[in-house]
Amino acid sequence: MMNLSDNSDSEERFVQLFARNERQLRIFVRSMGLDWTAVDDVIQTVSLVMWRKWDEFEVGEDPEVDFLKWGRVIARFEVLKFRRKMARDRHVFDEDLMKKLAEATEASDANGNDHYREALAECLKKLPEKSNAMISAAYQGDRTIRELAGDIGKSATALYKVLDRIRKSLQSCIEARISATEGRGA
Amino acid sequence: MKDDDSDLQDLILGHLDGRLSDTEFSELQERLDSDESARLKYASLARLDTELRDGGFEEEKVIYFSEKQSAGVVKSPALWVLAAAIVALAAWVGILLNDGGDEAFSQAPMNGVAVISAEAQAIWVTDKNRNLRQGVALEPGRLVLNSGLAQIDFYGGASISLSGPAELELVSRDAAVLHRGRIKADVPPAARGFEIRVGEVVIEDLGTSFGLAADPESGAADLVVFDGEVRTLAGEETPKSYFGGDSVHLNNGKSSPQAMDAAGEFPGIADVMAGAGDRDVSRYARWKEASLKRRLDERLIAYYDFEDLTNLSRRLPNRAANEGGADLDGGIVGARVADGRWPQKTGLDFRLEGDRVRFQIPGAFDNLSIYAWVRIDALDRQMNSLFLTDYYDPQEFHWQLSDLGRLHFASSPKGVEDLKLHNRRFYSDVFWTPEMSGQWFLLATTVDLEKQKVIHFINGEAVGCSGGTNMEKPLRKFRIGGADLGNWTEPIWPKGQLRTLNGRIDEFALFDAVLSPEEIRAIYEIGKPD
Known part of the structure; x- marks a missing residue:
């Protein structure tokens, strides 16, 4: 009851x-x-x-x-x-x-990745300002990649290529950080 | 250079973004199915994607929940002001971007990013399905030049001279990776931002000319700026600028100045052109010799070598030594004199509605072989004339190209009477795509009445037959009469149908005989442009 x-x-x-x-x-x-x-x-x-x-x-x-x-x-x-x-x-x-x-x-x-978000935040900080701006525009804005590409007179394919490059570098940064943290036995 | 893992990540990100092609999707699905580490990679990139979208780098605050609205977090104000982001992006995109072009949106597949614009003694390493030579459009991928020189024009406007041995990977219309060998780049202002990567260093050209040599053993490279400004980017370090007269040795992300001549010679465009000139002269001479012999072939109905034409020429002489003589000369209408396969050779350019060469060829022929050297610029009509007899009277034939890129041969013993029932049509396999625009082809068709066999040849090789109509019905003796090269006089349908060729022709021959595949092959070998 x-x-x-x-x-x-x-x-x-x-x-x-x-x-x-x-x-x-x-x-x-x-x-x-x-x-x-x-x-x-x-x-x-x-x-x-x-x-x-x-x-x-x-x-x-x-x-x-x-x-x-x-x-x-x-x-x-x-x-x-x-x-x-x-x-x-x-x-x-x-x-x-x-x-x-x-x-x-x-x-x-x-495998334990409690530190994921911490790592992501650190890796985002390490990105060049412009890459950050790109991630922000792509993920936080209300415009699609295609619209963004139109705004700056580039093709969506080209913009995606840039975005891919940034995301891949973020990914490897995060992987490196997490394995380092785990290595320390923290 | 893309490694396997990088490819996989591209596929995964592409899927997350919903922009994969069907083929790519199948490839991804296969790799994920068969490889656990690939699935783990998918999981981690999906996580990254979600964290970025949901603002994973900020402290989350639980604010509300009700049964109507699912539980949620409220994002703190975005870290960046979007407008500023877009401005920054616009400025930056020109620098770092590998502009892959608009291929995702274009209608026809146009994957070319560059073209080989000149060669000198160039020996390429290719698989056997790929024929690298002047005029060939290049898709992203690796080019291996064993020896010689080649000039490659990127669609973005930059032009580089590659000296063999060299390995260059084309990335986009504005970017390439030099794996080994040396290049000299000329980048006009319009192509500013052109990038060449060597090892971990990205060399960005700001409208200038520079030389670059890469040594795959040591991973080191030499950069010489001849003129203008070049910027190097290594990792996330601050870019360095170099100016005309600078010469540096790049090794392991470190750069050290060196003497201008320490890096050796960088052959440029002029060297390619000069070398190409030599080759053209010898190629042309070989063809000329063979062409003079060809005149004596008794099987010829008529032979047109398109030589020594001037803007005043209104007559295309028949060079066949047998009886036909000057009666079979063609009349040039509209078509303009232009370069043929080599600068030393003349040809005719067909483009406008009226352009054609008129012929009047009497007689009936038991067999037929027909060939022409044709530079196809576009197949923009449904049918594009090579050689069409006027109208389509009984036993006449039509030789043309379809907009799909096939070579067509057709003849009807009854002319236009009940075409559906009587018209024999033979289509070759598709051999031409728009990327091939501007290349010269040897197009040939042989018709053997005894064996009732039609064979199409492209560049000396027999190609398959992709279809046709009434192909099993017998063909009869051929007649020509009035006919056009590059056009069609008296179209069958009252309103007419334009079949004007868009391209050039610089050699044309008709035989009352069935040439053997070996003979066709020899005509190609002796006459190929390079």
């Missing part, structure tokens, strides 16, 4: 846990090869399903890990369900590969 206050506590806890894990879930869904519109749709559904089943969810020893694990089970199911609807869309991976990609995401998590 829950009283009103328990109930609102419970809701607050869910909100907090979900918010804290939402990006991990978005990464998980994204890494199964969905485009952003699909990611947004699926995450919306996942949040509702989780909230509906929140009562059934039993919190284990580490609430966050378990919450994320539980969220991923639901997300995987929702992605595959979503996939069947959009199977004829362009460039959607087949179901088997989606499952394997989901495993890869979980596996890379298991």
